[in-house]
Amino acid sequence: MDLEEAFQAVGEFGRYQKRMVGVLVLLQIYMACQSMLIVLVGAVPEYHGEPVTERGGGDLTQSVTFTEDFSSIVTEWYLVKQQAYKVSLAGSLFFAGVLVGNVLFGPLSDKIGRKPVFLMSLFFELLFAYGSALAPNYELFALSRFLVGMMNGGMALVCFILSQEYVGKSYWALTGTLANMTFAVGIALFAVLGYYIRHWRNLATAANSPGVLLFLLCITLPESPRWLYSRGRMGQAERVLQNFAVRNGKGRVTLKLRRTPGSPGAETPSPGLFMLATHAVLRCRTMVLMYVWYACSLVYYGLTMNASEDKGNRYLSVAMYGLVELPAYPLCIYFINKSWSGRRKSLAGFLILAGLCCLLSMAVPVQSGSVASGSSLALLGKLMVSAAFNIVYVYTSELYPTVIRNAGLGVCSMSCRVGGILAPFVPSLKVLHASMPFTVFCLIGVTAGALGLLLPETLNKPVAETLEELSAPTYQRILETQVHLLEEEHLSKRKGSGSK
Numbered sequence: 001m002d003l004e005e006a007f008q009a010v011g012e013f014g015r016y017q018k019r020m021v022g023v024l025v026l027l028q029i030y031m032a033c034q035s036m037l038i039v040l041v042g043a044v045p046e047y048h049g050e051p052v053t054e055r056g057g058g059d060l061t062q063s064v065t066f067t068e069d070f071s072s073i074v075t076e077w078y079l080v081k082q083q084a085y086k087v088s089l090a091g092s093l094f095f096a097g098v099l100v101g102n103v104l105f106g107p108l109s110d111k112i113g114r115k116p117v118f119l120m121s122l123f124f125e126l127l128f129a130y131g132s133a134l135a136p137n138y139e140l141f142a143l144s145r146f147l148v149g150m151m152n153g154g155m156a157l158v159c160f161i162l163s164q165e166y167v168g169k170s171y172w173a174l175t176g177t178l179a180n181m182t183f184a185v186g187i188a189l190f191a192v193l194g195y196y197i198r199h200w201r202n203l204a205t206a207a208n209s210p211g212v213l214l215f216l217l218c219i220t221l222p223e224s225p226r227w228l229y230s231r232g233r234m235g236q237a238e239r240v241l242q243n244f245a246v247r248n249g250k251g252r253v254t255l256k257l258r259r260t261p262g263s264p265g266a267e268t269p270s271p272g273l274f275m276l277a278t279h280a281v282l283r284c285r286t287m288v289l290m291y292v293w294y295a296c297s298l299v300y301y302g303l304t305m306n307a308s309e310d311k312g313n314r315y316l317s318v319a320m321y322g323l324v325e326l327p328a329y330p331l332c333i334y335f336i337n338k339s340w341s342g343r344r345k346s347l348a349g350f351l352i353l354a355g356l357c358c359l360l361s362m363a364v365p366v367q368s369g370s371v372a373s374g375s376s377l378a379l380l381g382k383l384m385v386s387a388a389f390n391i392v393y394v395y396t397s398e399l400y401p402t403v404i405r406n407a408g409l410g411v412c413s414m415s416c417r418v419g420g421i422l423a424p425f426v427p428s429l430k431v432l433h434a435s436m437p438f439t440v441f442c443l444i445g446v447t448a449g450a451l452g453l454l455l456p457e458t459l460n461k462p463v464a465e466t467l468e469e470l471s472a473p474t475y476q477r478i479l480e481t482q483v484h485l486l487e488e489e490h491l492s493k494r495k496g497s498g499s500k
Contacts, residue, residue: 003229003237003465004169006255010241012168014248021175023217024163025182027122030214031156032186032322033193033207034129034148038094039318040194041204042087043072044080070198077138090142092421094149099417101153106410107273109158110403114165114224118158122218125151126211133204157413161406164397165226169463173336176394181329184386187322195315229257230402230465273407281470285399286408288451289392290415292347295448296389297419299354299441302426303382324379328387336391342459343395348449350388355445357381358438385445398458402465 001009011017045068073079079086101121109117128147135141163175190207197203225244228237238255245253276286328350335346361377392412400408429436464470 001256001258003226003257004462006238006241006257007168009250009253009255010245011248011250013171013174014244014250016244016247017166020166020221021163021178023214023221024159025175025178027159027211027214027218028179028182029186029189030208030211031152031159032183033190033210034125034152035094036187036190036318037132037204037207038087038091038145040190040314041072041200042074042079042090043070043314044074044084044087045070045072070200072200073138073141076200079138086138086142090138090145093142093146094152095417095420097146097149097151098153098156099414099421101150101155102157102410102413102417104150105154106157106413107407109154109161110227110406114158114162114227114406115221118155118162118221119215119218121151121155121158122211122215125155126208126215129208129211130205133201133208153413153417157406157409160393161397161409162221162224164394165224165402169398172397173333173394176397177329177333177390180386180390180393181326184322184325184329188319191315191318191322194318226402226465273411275404275467276408276411279467279470282400282404282408282467285455286411288454289396289399289408289412292351292388292392292448292452293396293412293416294419295351295444296385296392297416298423298426299351299358299445300382300385300389301420301423302437302441303354303358303378303385321382324383325386328383329390332387332390336394337459339459342457343391343398344453344455344457347388347391347395348452350384350391351445351449351452354381354384354388355442355449357384358441358445362435362438362442381441381445395455395458398461398463399455400464401467401470402463403467 013021073090074084074087077083077086105117105121125148128144128151131144132141132148135144160176160179163179164172167175193206194203197206222240222243223236225237225240228234228240234257238257241255242253245251276282332346335341335349336343341349357377357380361381364377396409396412397405426437426440429440433439
């Protein structure tokens with residue numbers, strides 16, 4: 001029995017799988033709070049400085065007085081003027097940690113399993129996040145943000161993989177979209193939390209506390225049956241799937257999984273990270289996907305920073321930057337499941353539209369309150385690139401075989417973080433020309449969309465479990481089954497005619 005046939009027998013998205021995916025999806029709210037923490041914890045309130053001359057004709061200094069009624073790391077450690085860069089540095093360290101986590105924990109989960117890496121990363125992220133709330137000085141706070149980012153990078157990657165590998169392939173797009181939608185909602189909920197909790201240490205503690213409950217729920221999650229299957233652990237994979245069937249209300253289902261090519265009776269070694277560079281098919285796909293992920297991140301964060309220049313309520317702005325992404329996800333679900341668009345054309349289309357929005361925003365003046373203003377086009381561009389972000393997660397999962405899927409996603413996510421780190425520097429290109437930043441966003445979005453057309457379509461195609469299947473035609477597994485049945489039928493006819 002093939003793995004997809006086994007999922008159909010036990011239920012591709014039964015009630016037990018819905019509960020498991022529900023826990024993983026709710027975890028996106030916690031991840032959103034940690035990702036956006038520096039936005040409110042590092043917020044700079046209004047302040048004014050008064051010159052103060054020390055007694056005895058000493059040096060002239062300034063006394064800083066904050067006028068807004070909330071606290072942040074800026075007010076506690078006086079990170080203004082020459083010290084203001086430390087706020088941005090703390091945010092950059094978080095994403096640098098995410099990059100390191102992607103590289104370390106992606107391949108590790110392919111080798112030792114999804115569940116142990118996932119639980120370890122989540123546990124230590126909780127510890128380090130509480131360390132951020134209790135940090136006595138800026139140096140320890142910055143270090144804790146780097147460590148939180150490193151654990152977050154590993155945990156978020158495996159969390160997404162598990163939400164896909166627990167269900168049948170036909171539901172991958174749905175679970176991926178639900179995860180990204182919940183992340184956007186999590187940004188808005190964090191803004192609401194920040195509105196009512198104005199002390200930054202209490203806010204950091206409150207934002208971390210839901211993760212404790214979710215960690216306790218995640219302990220009960222099983223290992224991924226797809227990972228077990230790809231490693232040749234057929235007995236364990238069968239037991240996990242049989243448990244799915246019982247909890248889905250289908251009773252005790254008899255399963256006998258067929259071994260995949262390259263999966264002998266003993267445990268199979270993981271291909272490793274270098275296979276992404278040495279395997280011809282994986283090398284081409286990885287190069288294109290790395291640029292696409294990089295472009296999504298650079299355009300997304302670049303447009304967000306441009307839109308954040310609008311004046312207004314800080315908490316409302318944070319919420320809007322999360323909620324503006326929500327319309328993108330129903331569009332994704334519609335387009336990526338249509339035969340005339342699929343994954344490939346949808347990804348390319350949204351990226352090219354995001355680039356065109358950047359191009360048009362250079363020609364339209366910025367007018368507050370106008371529907372056709374430059375700011376509105378920038379937000380529309382963010383909506384488009386948010387849709388591309390959602391698609392590229394699902395699409396990348398389908399382009400990599402199970403045995404190396406986490407490693408592939410880890411490398412692509414690393415490229416994504418590089419784009420996020422570089423995005424703040426793009427607006428400084430205004431010194432060359434006022435339109436230079438949007439020219440960069442436009443060119444990167446359009447070129448990434450064009451390169452995305454070089455990737456194969458995965459809609460309604462069988463998922464590769466091993467590297468051998470990847471090198472073969474996508475329909476080979478189906479044909480092998482049909483040929484095997486024809487051979488058995490032919491042999492039975494020969495035996496029947498020989499006995500007459």
